[in-house]
Amino acid sequence: MLSAHHLTFGYPKQEPLITDLSLEIPAHKITCLVGPNGSGKSTLFKLLTRQVKPQAGTVRLDGQGLWQLKPTAVAQQIALVHQQHQLADTMTVADLVALGRLPYQSSLLASPAAADSAAVLERFGLTALADQPVTTLSGGQAQRVWLALALNQRPTYLFLDEPTTYLDLRYQAELLRLLRRLNQEEGLTIVMILHDLNQALRYCNHCFLLTGGKLVASGAPAAVLTPSQVAASFRLRCDLVETPRGPILVTE
């Protein structure tokens, strides 16, 4: 269980980015963090994944403080797909995905064994691409590689930072369907930052809406992302329109 208790975070001499925020990540669900720019969702994301340390409050993973645990112990449970992916040097798909085993290695002096990653490569349809440099792949394929790296950590929680940002419509849908399958078939708990509220409505089971560093609503996406709530948070009027595949938000 992953939960935040009275988190506060900010930089010196600035308005705090997060103030007294508490929440619990629902297990085995797809959860999204939404909110306008500067609402604190990125900061909350970093706090939940042990990238920054809260000034006050704690994040607990199965009852233990995230900062009391060893970094590798956290990495065995929480995996993260960053928004931007950088490689300083050429690396093959297999070598990159193999890094997902690092949290389990007792010594950093041995390179992770390729055999440990074979199953993940297979699952993501990357076996044929294993020896190709990651830089030669298309955007959609590359996103699958970074996702495979994260899942090679065999995490309980998968965090994604705006995973659809650099993808075209087809790869966006492909990725979100893949995430839904991982959630349904393996019970993976998924938490992602989303900008597209319609993706939140379509693919998520739970939604946290942040505004001004505070949690203003939480619950099923359709219950949270009401026209009045969206208008209050984003200062934008919109209508909720029913479609055969569920409700969508249409801006004015």
Place this chain on the structure above:
Amino acid sequence: MRTKVTTASLCLLLLITILVALTNGASAVNLFHLTTTSANTLFTIRLPRVIAALVAGATVSVSGALLQAALRNPIADPGIMGISSGASLFALLGGLLVPGSFLARVGWAFLGGLVAFEVLVRFQPRLDPYRLILVGVAINAFFTGISDLIPSLPGTSTTSLATVTWSGATTLAILGLLGLIGAVILAPWGNYLKVSDPQLVTLGQNPRRLRTGLLLLAVFLATTATATVGVLAFIGIIVPHAGRQLVGHDYNRLLPFTMLAGSWLLLFFDTLGRLVIRPSELPAAALLAVFGGPTLIMILKGGRINA
């Protein structure tokens, strides 16, 4: 397969060059008919020089590869970035202030390399690839300038492969080999550092620790060589770059190749320098710069900086 063929050819080339280096020079030495004079030439002059060239070529090349991995910068080089000239200056000053053993000289050189590196990162905390090189060039010019200002006194003669003695060669061989073993052991870290710091943190690792480990080793390797044979520029870029083309980007394979190729390249230039205008000679460091400058320009022109 390709790696094996490359390695085997390189070993053969290395063996031939060693034989040529030992038997040729101002006077020819026949290994099967050693006279007192030729045995003297072989054992007191040529052998330590060949050993020093082999080890220094390997250590400086590997130092370049480790700097490139740690700084995520394919044109990092201990010579260009001022680490070697810092080492050279400190070895010189240390020798003047507190005359001591050769080991003390290596210690001073290491300190000088660390000072140069510390200045470098102090002014470039974000480690931007191009700025780092620019600041490095300035540091290099500064330390070289100070070295040039120190008048020629006894004990301040320039260090080069031509002045290598047995004490220098042995110290370099022992420390250099230890450092090279360390580099092979830490080779996986070079691969880990290809991904960004936030990604490494996500994997439960400490990127700063990985980087510091590789950087300290790189400074140690480069400065130990500098204390014995002087500043060698470019070899730290050229050899790893050629290695990436020939054996790939995996540091587990790249570093062993870099050692062999670096050994060969320096010995080749040193031997060439001794042979072309014998009985006089051309300094290997100068030949290396003449060959290395254009090669670096080609590498930069190829736009492979972020490849």
